[in-house]
Amino acid sequence: MADDANPTTADDQSTAGSYVTPGTEFTRDDRYIATRITADGRDGYPVEAGRYRLVVSRACPWANRAIIVRRLLGLEDAISMGVTGPTHDARSWTFDLDPDGLDPVLGIPRLQDAFLARFPDYERGITVPAFVDETTGQVVTNDYAQMTLDMSTEWSAHHREGAPDLYPEALRAEIDEVALAVFKDVNNGVYRCGFAGSQEAYDAAYARLFSRLDWLSERLSTQRYLVGDTITEADVRLFTTLVRFDAVYHGHFKCNRSKLTEMPVLWDYARDLFQTPGFGDTIDFQHIKDHYYVVQTDINPTSIVPQGPDLSGWLAPHDRAALGGRPFGDGTPPGPVRAGEEVDPQHTADAMRG
Template sequence: MAGEGAYEREPVALDERITSDGSSPWPVEPGRYRLIVARACPWANRAVIVRRLLGLEDAISLGIAGPLHDERSWRFHLDPDNRDPVLGIEWLGEAYRKADPNFSGGITVPAMVEISSGKVVTNGFQQLTLDFSTQWKAYHRPGAPDLYPEHLRAEIDEVMAGIYTEVNNGVYRCGFATTQEAYEEAYDRLFTHLDLLSERLAHQRYLVGDTITEADIRLWVTLVRFDAVYHGHFKCNRQKLTEMPVLWEYARDLFQTPGFGDTIDFEQIKQHYYGVHRQINPTGVVPKGPDPRVWLEPHSRARLGGRPFGDGTPPGPVRPGEQVPPIVR
């Protein structure tokens, strides 16, 4: 039970799965679904990364909501006419209400939408990327890495459970706490776990095994946002990421790996957090820094060995229309 003033994440409301074995009413079928994301959102970011690493671009199209929204939901305000060009909707909430006219839960990204009906099938962000790895295998690119290897799943699941409660959600528990006690408890738990992860990564390049797995993706999407928004905006300010040597090198290593840094738009990340969370930042002023060029500084993680993609290969170039602005040195 959360204490007074503690933040509790609302559970997802539409948690159907898209499967290849007939175990759900939603079959894996290329071209049937559209993945709706926002560059700002860490939960959506990991779906973008997994889709790209596995080469699912031809099987699952991508719609990108803008960084700003209000009580009506995420909005496609970066698209022509403020509408998603495939679904034809202005607000993501429209697709939720097509699935359930009385829908009153959280309208979140990522969301998988059936294109023909315009209905959200699932916003189950915890299972979605695992299903990309396990249920969509027939449509993986040649050389796609195994991000959820069967012989390591128990360890990956254990590591991810701690990352989710203490880090991914931990920064939000800091930022949205409404009492000093709740904030300080969340703060202590967050940095205790970051210290444990630093110890784990001091002698191995990746979290589980010697290749990138789902666990790395889930940790990294929080780390990459840490200095830009969580350190100041969410008061996670014991240290910046750049002041945590192991995690900073680890995060930079992944940023410079195809499929990671090429999904990040720091301006949209800042615009969302500082512009939407008016209860934390009433003025809506967006900070100018930090300088993103630090992410291109060399690292020495290769000394630990490891093979980023295992027996696979890096993904190819980012698809037209899905690029983010490059960092200019």
């Protein structure tokens, strides 16, 4: 499945603070390391438990996809995970959450080090999520759109018992179609609003975003999930934007026709997923707000992080089960979050305090 030329998100750019070009429409860098980790190892990187480290930031919606998919499929034993801090400087995401500021497995202070280990003259954005080969310390790929699909299809031998099929073969064409529309108008649409360099560019992006959200509301008014009757890759991709909508996109990115809480169908849908194991337990609202409001200084030059909004409603009941559907199909929910990979409980308590 392609994501509109696999665009790089502004969350992941290596130059902190510079995102808006006056007078222009926001565009994205599509230059990714296209190497894949596959069951047959055709790109030189075979699927191998314990060999690769998934480097993520909980702030980034694109990395959040990989965190969710890894957890739903039960790949924790096969793929280790390193978590950067929520902010980055002009060079790279950094491991400032770890003791001495070093990733405990890779032994590096910056994700950039893994990119330069493989490509000494690397000049593109240092992006998350990224797979790093623990045996060499070199980055393998940062192609986030392909990474989650490969976790579903290439890593199946290492899935947990009862893992859901997030990319069922019979539904792939429809998943691809829906996910691409969601990407162009919603996942990318919020950035086209927030980083618009002209009124005309903003107005067009704003109209396109909310037209698609209205379309999604209509689609989800009669079915529990985006494609079929189970959670798929398409739901993961929409969720990571919706969960950030009121916290950052509504105000910071000027996506302010409606809050998510004012779009009843989408609000119920997002809460249904948030309360499903593997989704809400990956979300760190404090990291999300810190990233957008601190790093993106051309939008928020003071780097002041707002106290609001009230996020306690994420735990409120919803009626989505009345639409039927089986979240995990013939599978089962994932177990508790692995020790050491939990979201900071104080961050969760603060967000849900109301």
